[in-house]
Amino acid sequence: xxxxxxxxxxxxALAIVGAASxxxxxxxSGISKKPFGKMxxxxxxxxxxxxxNHGMRVxxxxxxxxxxxxxxxxxxxxxxxxVLGFDNLEGYLGKEPxxxxxxxxxxxxxxxxxFKLDGVEYKLAANNGPNSxxxxxxxxxxxxxxxxxxxxxxxxxELTYLSKDGEEGYPGNLSVKIxxxxxxxxxxxIDYSATTDKDTVLNLTNHSYFNLxxxxxxxxxxxxxxxxxxxxxxxxxxxxxxxxxxxxAGTPFDFxxxxxxxxxxxxxxxxxxFGKGYDHxxxxxxxxxxxxxxARITDSESGRVLEVLTTQPGLxxxxxxxxxxxxxxxxxxxxxxRSAFCQETQHFPDSPNKPSFPxxxxxxxxxxxxxxVFRFSVNK
Ligand code: GLA
Numbered sequence: 001x002x003x004x005x006x007x008x009x010x011x012x013a014l015a016i017v018g019a020a021s022x023x024x025x026x027x028x029s030g031i032s033k034k035p036f037g038k039m040x041x042x043x044x045x046x047x048x049x050x051x052x053n054h055g056m057r058v059x060x061x062x063x064x065x066x067x068x069x070x071x072x073x074x075x076x077x078x079x080x081x082x083v084l085g086f087d088n089l090e091g092y093l094g095k096e097p098x099x100x101x102x103x104x105x106x107x108x109x110x111x112x113x114x115f116k117l118d119g120v121e122y123k124l125a126a127n128n129g130p131n132s133x134x135x136x137x138x139x140x141x142x143x144x145x146x147x148x149x150x151x152x153x154x155x156x157x158e159l160t161y162l163s164k165d166g167e168e169g170y171p172g173n174l175s176v177k178i179x180x181x182x183x184x185x186x187x188x189x190i191d192y193s194a195t196t197d198k199d200t201v202l203n204l205t206n207h208s209y210f211n212l213x214x215x216x217x218x219x220x221x222x223x224x225x226x227x228x229x230x231x232x233x234x235x236x237x238x239x240x241x242x243x244x245x246x247x248x249a250g251t252p253f254d255f256x257x258x259x260x261x262x263x264x265x266x267x268x269x270x271x272x273x274f275g276k277g278y279d280h281x282x283x284x285x286x287x288x289x290x291x292x293x294x295a296r297i298t299d300s301e302s303g304r305v306l307e308v309l310t311t312q313p314g315l316x317x318x319x320x321x322x323x324x325x326x327x328x329x330x331x332x333x334x335x336x337x338r339s340a341f342c343q344e345t346q347h348f349p350d351s352p353n354k355p356s357f358p359x360x361x362x363x364x365x366x367x368x369x370x371x372x373v374f375r376f377s378v379n380k
Contacts, residue, residue: 028053029184031155036061036068037089043144045089050155050182055079056376058188060180063089064141065102065159067208069330072186075303075378080214082304082376084340087330096327098207101141102178103134105163105170106360107205108281108316108349111240115352117171117361118199124169129238134207136168140176141207156181165198172198172362187375194368201352201360202368205312209320209340212299212306216333220319220341221262226296227255227317229282233348233357235274240350241357245283253280258298261341265319276321277338281314281348291371295343298379308343309373313358316344345372 029052036047045063057071057079069081085099086092092099113126124132134141143161150156156179163174179191192204211220232253233241248254252264252272265277272278284294291309295317298305308315318341325336351357362368 029155031149031151031157033149036063039063039089039144040093045144046147048147048149048157050157050180052155052182052184052186054184054186056182056186056188058180058182060157060159061089061092062145062147062159063092064143065145065178066092066141067100067180067188067206070188070208070374070376072304072376073378075380080302080304081330082210082212082214082306084209084211084215084329084335091329097209097322098134098141099209099329101134101207102145102159102204103207103344104140104176104204105135105168105174105200105202106132106352107134107203107207107344107346109133109238109240111238111350111353115201117201117352120171122169122171131238131240138168140204145178150179150181152181154181154183170200172196172200172364174200174202174362176204178204185375186377187373189371189373192368192370194362195364195366196362197364199361199363202362203347203351203360204368204370205316205344205346206372207342207344208374209342210297210306211340212297212304213302215330215340216335219262219336219338220299221260221265221338222300223261223341224258224298224300225255225261225317225341226258227282227315228285228293228295229315230256230285231283233281233283233314234271235280235349237274239274239279241281241348241354243354243356248282253278253282255295258296261319265338278317278319278341279321281316281346283348284310284313284315286313291373294345297341297343300379303378303380305377305379306343307373307375307377308345309375310345311369311371312345312347314346314348316342316346316349318342318344343374345370
């Protein structure tokens with residue numbers, strides 16, 4: 001046997017073994033990295049792309065841990081990007097409404113921008129009327145995270161950040177780790193963990209704006225949604241929960257059976273008026289710990305289906321009521337009112353001031369753990 005024939009037989013044998021074990025298929029799955037832009041101080045920011053073998057691709061940047069794009073096939077196998085965002089870092093450095101962001105230390109609002117913990121009052125920046133929203137002026141969405149590619153069973157990206165004691169007014173040095181991973185069933189999983197060296201409060205979430213018809217492709221009013229919640233937390237005129245857990249039955253918030261998002265979004269209802277549509281926290285029906293199904297959204301045109309699973313007790317369903325077409329995103333597309341919906345899995349807004357809500361406190365020695373899965377499929 002010549003050297004050449006010998007090498008080709010080995011290669012052929014390897015190819016056969018690879019194909020039999022699914023190895024040949026694995027060729028597409030993995031992580032790639034490319035530059036995404038530079039911070040004003042010169043730091044380089046990267047864009048990581050996780051790819052699986054079923055036509056799904058998720059791009060994430062270490063600036064703000066932002067999910068920049070999620071490409072998934074429609075019912076005909078045609079790929080489409082289903083989240084709003086920008087083509088480069090510059091877009092995210094301007095004023096924008098948390099597209100795809102990793103939100104912390106506290107997702108959603110803390111009333112009157114203050115809370116008491118262990119008898120001490122902590123003052124936060126009032127960046128949303130009288131309230132503090134999404135972690136303050138420079139929340140986790142505006143920080144540079146340390147990224148590490150993880151090549152395990154599924155491609156994954158680990159992001160870490162040390163939020164110093166007193167940052168944005170919150171107590172404790174908080175060490176945060178987020179892992180984004182992409183599975184073969186077209187599920188993007190987010191695992192959040194954190195530890196602190198002083199008692200503190202914490203509520204992490206992801207603020208992706210979904211449009212299952214594809215970003216920039218009209219509004220989401222015809223999408224259908226099911227939310228696994230018998231109750232929601234009604235709000236006051238500044239969007240702070242009143243403390244009540246109200247039954248959804250008989251209200252525009254009843255999504256226990258699939259309903260079209262647009263059907264009751266402008267109903268003559270005080271809660272709808274306060275939210276300018278849906279911008280409310282739902283109290284998820286849960287049985288025990290672990291991931292459980294929070295919501296399911298379908299778009300009949302593209303056939304795309306999104307299922308949201310989470311370990312969290314709440315879900316903020318926000319219908320992009322504040323978008324007004326003034327922001328131009330990917331490819332220069334204008335993002336109009338209600339051109340996306342958010343599924344912010346979370347603890348309830350203003351929990352630090354609402355002793356009856358599930359606690360958001362984290363103490364030294366404890367580890368915060370939460371997980372959320374965005375799983376995509378198609379209806380044929
Ligand atoms: C959350 C809030 C909304 C809005 C968006 C960001 O969903 O509940 O009121 O602030 O974030 O624009």
